[in-house]
Amino acid sequence: MAHAHFSTNHSKPLATLLVTAAVGVVGLVIVVPLASVFYEAFARGPGAWWAALAHDPDTRHAIWLSLTVAPVAVAINTVFGIAAAWLVARFRFPGRSLLISLFDVPFSVSPVVAGLALVLIFGRQGLLGPTLAWLDWKIIFSWPGLVLATTFVTLPLVVRELIPVMEAIGPEEEMAAVSLGASGWQVFTRVTLPNIRWALLHGIVLANARAMGEFGAVYVVSGHIAGVTDTMPLRVEKLFQEYRQPASMAVASVLAGLALVTLVAKVVIERRLEAEARDLEAARTLGDDQNTRQLEGAAA
Amino acid sequence: MIALADNSAFATGAARPAARITRRRHAAVLPGFGTSLAITSLVVLALIVFPLAVLILRAASLGPAGFLAAAWTPRARAAYAVSLSASLIAAAASSLLGLLVAWVLARVSFPGRRILDALVDVPLALPTAVAGLVYSALYVKKGWLGQWLVPLGIQGAYSYLGIVLVLVFVSLPFAIRVVQPVIESLDRDTEEAARILGASRLQTFLRVVLPAILPAVVTGFAMALARALGEYGSVVFISGNMPFKTEIAPVLIVARLEEFAYAEATTVAVLLLAMSLTLLVVVNTLQQRLVRNAQ
Numbered sequence: 001m002a003h004a005h006f007s008t009n010h011s012k013p014l015a016t017l018l019v020t021a022a023v024g025v026v027g028l029v030i031v032v033p034l035a036s037v038f039y040e041a042f043a044r045g046p047g048a049w050w051a052a053l054a055h056d057p058d059t060r061h062a063i064w065l066s067l068t069v070a071p072v073a074v075a076i077n078t079v080f081g082i083a084a085a086w087l088v089a090r091f092r093f094p095g096r097s098l099l100i101s102l103f104d105v106p107f108s109v110s111p112v113v114a115g116l117a118l119v120l121i122f123g124r125q126g127l128l129g130p131t132l133a134w135l136d137w138k139i140i141f142s143w144p145g146l147v148l149a150t151t152f153v154t155l156p157l158v159v160r161e162l163i164p165v166m167e168a169i170g171p172e173e174e175m176a177a178v179s180l181g182a183s184g185w186q187v188f189t190r191v192t193l194p195n196i197r198w199a200l201l202h203g204i205v206l207a208n209a210r211a212m213g214e215f216g217a218v219y220v221v222s223g224h225i226a227g228v229t230d231t232m233p234l235r236v237e238k239l240f241q242e243y244r245q246p247a248s249m250a251v252a253s254v255l256a257g258l259a260l261v262t263l264v265a266k267v268v269i270e271r272r273l274e275a276e277a278r279d280l281e282a283a284r285t286l287g288d289d290q291n292t293r294q295l296e297g298a299a300a
Numbered sequence: 301m302i303a304l305a306d307n308s309a310f311a312t313g314a315a316r317p318a319a320r321i322t323r324r325r326h327a328a329v330l331p332g333f334g335t336s337l338a339i340t341s342l343v344v345l346a347l348i349v350f351p352l353a354v355l356i357l358r359a360a361s362l363g364p365a366g367f368l369a370a371a372w373t374p375r376a377r378a379a380y381a382v383s384l385s386a387s388l389i390a391a392a393a394s395s396l397l398g399l400l401v402a403w404v405l406a407r408v409s410f411p412g413r414r415i416l417d418a419l420v421d422v423p424l425a426l427p428t429a430v431a432g433l434v435y436s437a438l439y440v441k442k443g444w445l446g447q448w449l450v451p452l453g454i455q456g457a458y459s460y461l462g463i464v465l466v467l468v469f470v471s472l473p474f475a476i477r478v479v480q481p482v483i484e485s486l487d488r489d490t491e492e493a494a495r496i497l498g499a500s501r502l503q504t505f506l507r508v509v510l511p512a513i514l515p516a517v518v519t520g521f522a523m524a525l526a527r528a529l530g531e532y533g534s535v536v537f538i539s540g541n542m543p544f545k546t547e548i549a550p551v552l553i554v555a556r557l558e559e560f561a562y563a564e565a566t567t568v569a570v571l572l573l574a575m576s577l578t579l580l581v582v583v584n585t586l587q588q589r590l591v592r593n594a595q
Contacts, residue, residue, distance in 0.1 A: 015408050022404035023416065025397045029469055030422045033434045036444055040437060076343075083339035091333050099340070101584060105348050108580040110530030112550040113569045116557060117351035120358050125562065127354055152347055175329055184331035206424075213427025215533030220554060233429040233533065240433055240537060249437075252430040259425035266425075267418050 034256060041253030044246060052250035058227040059251060062235035069143065069231060070211035073150035077207045078200070081158025086192070088159075089166035090174075100163075106155045114152045115220025118145060141223035146231065149217035154210045158203035165199040165273075166192075168280060198272045205269065209262040213255060352573065359570040362563055371567035375543050376552060380571070383549040386460065387528035390467030391475075395521045397468070398475030399513075405476070406483035424473050428466075432537030435466050439538075458540035463548065466534040471524035478520035482513050485594065515593065519586040526579040529572065 042049050053059055088100055106114065121127050122139040132139060139145045173195070177187045193200075215233045222229040226238055232251055239248035359367060405417050423431065439446045439456025449456055456462050486509065494504045532550040539546040547555075549572050556565035 015410070018400070018404050019408055019410045022401045023412075025401055026416055026419050029397070029472055030419055032444065033431065033438060033469070034422060034426070036438055037430060037434050040434070080339060080343045083336040084343075086332055087336040087340050090330050091336075093337075099344065101580070102344050102348055104580060104584070105352070105577075108526045108530070108576040108583075109352070110532065110550050110569075110572055110576065112532045112553050113355070113530070113573050113576075114351065116553060116565055116569050117355040119557065120354050120562070120566065121351055125560075148347070152351075155343070155347065171330060178329050178331065184335075187331065209425045213425075213429070215427060215429045216531075216550065219532070220557065233427045236427075236429045236433055237537070245437070248433060252427075252433050255427045255430050259422065259427070259430075262425045263418055263421055266421065267414075 037249065037253050037256045040246070040249040048246065049250050049253070052247040053254065056247065058230065059235055059239075059247070061227045062230045062232050062251070063254070065143075065146070065230065066212055066232040069146045069150055070208055072147050073154055073211045074204055074207050076147075076151050077154050077158045078204060080155065081162055081203055082196075082200070084159045085162030085166050085196075089163050090171055103156050103159050106152050111149075111153050111214065111216030111218075112220055115149050115217040118148055118152075118217075118221050122148075140221050141225065141229060143229075145221040146218055146229065149221045150211045150214050153214050153217050154207040157207040157210060158200065161199045161203035161206070162196055165196055168277065169195050198269055198276060202266065202269045202273065205262055205265045209259060212258055355566060355573065356570055358562075359566045362567065366563070367567050370563045371571055373564070375547070376549075376564070376568055378544040379547050379549045379552040379568070382460070382463070382545075382547060383529060383572075386463045386467060386548065387525055390464050390471055390528045391521050391525040393464070393468050394471045394475040394524045395517055398472055398520060398524075399479055399517060401472075402476045402480040402483055406480050420473055420476050422473075423469050423471075428470060428531065428533030429537065431469050432466055432534035435462065435469065435534065436538040439465070457538055458546070460539075460546055462538035462540075463535050463546060466538050467528040467531060470531050470534060471527045474523040474527055475517075475520040478523060479513060479516045482516040482590070482594075486512055515586060515590050519583060519590060522579055522583045522586065526576055526583065529575060529579070 053063070084099075084103065088096060119126060119140055122132060122145060123129055124133070124140070126140070137144075139148070173191050174187050177191045182190070213233055214231075215237070218231055219234060219237075222231070222234060224230055224234050224238065226235075230238060232255055236248050236251045236255070239245075239251065359371075362370060401416075401420065405413065405420070436457045438444050439449065439462060440458075441447065441450045443457070446456060454461070456465055491504055491508050494508045495501075499507070530550065532548075532554070535548055536551055536554075539548065539551070541547050541551050541555075543552075543555075549568055553565050553568050553572070556562075556568065
């Protein structure tokens with residue numbers, strides 16, 4: 001690292017050098033691997049790519065399973081995220097900061113540890129194992145376990161997007177709505193939701209990407225049974241273990257394509273969020289000016 | 301966003317008592333306290349507190365001697381060493397490379413800057429299994445990069461180096477995204493003043509810029525480390541998972557679980573959890589300091 005060259009105004013060759021180095025880092029670490037997923041997946045032509053995806057019943061099942069697990073986990077996250085952000089951004093109560101730190105726990109806990117904890121509760125030898133066996137319910141090695149594990153790892157994503165935005169907007173509009181006689185549901189659908197919609201969408205997009213791609217936690221609770229509990233990322237691993245690299249790359253390319261769509265959506269939504277933050281600030285400044293003028297008028 | 305809220309008329313000196321009254325009053329006026337508290341506590345208790353408590357109690361039920369016997373086997377010790385050392389190296393590399401990329405994104409304008417900025421988020425959106433698969437394909441002897449590196453004796457796939465490589469991939473965005481806004485918010489006048497007063501570029505960087513961004517760099521490092529320590533999906537593809545050599549702690553947990561050795565899996569998981577939660581506390585403390593410095 002050329003520390004000696006960092007300064008306020010970079011000379012032209014220095015700027016070029018720094019940009020080249022940064023592009024080199026991102027290129028080598030991120031772009032080359034991303035490009036090679038698509039290259040390897042389509043190396044034998046689009047026909048072979050399609051056949052690897054559509055003509056293997058286990059792969060088809062994995063795609064379908066991912067498409068059913070992720071939306072449920074994202075839906076739970078959305079309800080939780082809105083409720084938790086409303087609670088934390090609009091009310092002060094004992095234990096509030098502890099609760100906020102707990103929201104972040106899934107980010108720092110290894111997904112494998114989370115999966116293991118679920119096995120210790122719901123597994124055959126787990127805490128609730130005998131009860132579940134008596135009820136004939138299956139959670140581990142089954143769809144509910146996949147949903148639980150996926151929900152755990154994605155839990156912070158929606159709430160963390162909403163808290164700062166709700167705090168920035170402030171409670172004034174909602175309080176005005178309440179004082180004008182709006183019900184709780186009306187306040188939510190007509191005032192809060194329109195204000196937070198882009199932040200909410202941002203969180204949902206991120207949570208969906210993570211839910212589709214989760215590996216560690218789902219690996220532990222799924223028992224990775226091909227055609228039964230294998231999601232797309234688990235299918236990638238299974239095919240890799242079976243030395244079926246082209247098929248593995250084909251499934252991986254679908255996930256990578258999804259990641260790219262997510263990133264484009266993220267950039268678009270972030271522009272809207274920035275625009276709304278600017279509007280909010282402009283409105284605040286205007287309001288302050290008016291207040292100042294009124295105060296000055298009163299003083300005179 | 302946080303700064304924006306604090307710039308509002310509410311938070312300015314004289315208005316503070318009024319703000320407190322407003323807060324207490326809207327707590328009574330705004331609806332939904334009970335409902336949102338019920339939903340939030342249900343999810344947090346059922347999904348976060350209860351599972352982690354069961355994990356810890358299960359490990360504690362072994363007693364101190366039983367815990368040590370299960371958690372401190374030679375194979376487990378080797379796994380902790382691989383996990384810790386590879387994560388530290390990867391987090392350090394991510395912090396250095398991340399500082400470079402963050403600096404360029406924040407300070408230099410060039411065509412394609414927005415694209416580079418968006419690409420930085422790829423590791424957050426790309427499933428780790430895909431990253432592991434493609435990294436192992438790139439660094440094997442026949443791979444795009446391996447064909448040049450393997451003849452030089454650099455084994456990127458199925459090796460310790462491979463673990464570090466994928467951990468850099470997964471942790472790089474954290475190191476960049478924490479530092480970038482802090483560089484953007486730096487007051488350039490101070491740097492210019494230092495230069496005008498005769499400081500060299502190196503002196504300006506070391507005495508003016510570095511102290512200002514160091515807390516952010518350290519926070520980024522801690523976040524990168526936390527991410528790297530827990531990573532499983534990408535490593536399992538590229539490391540070869542050789543016990544005593546390239547087996548990380550999360551891989552050992554899964555291996556023990558598949559042998560139905562619950563005690564060993566649980567104790568290793570509790571040690572890994574303790575490390576993660578310590579890092580979480582460190583990150584939170586550092587971030588609070590960052591926010592305070594920014595104000």
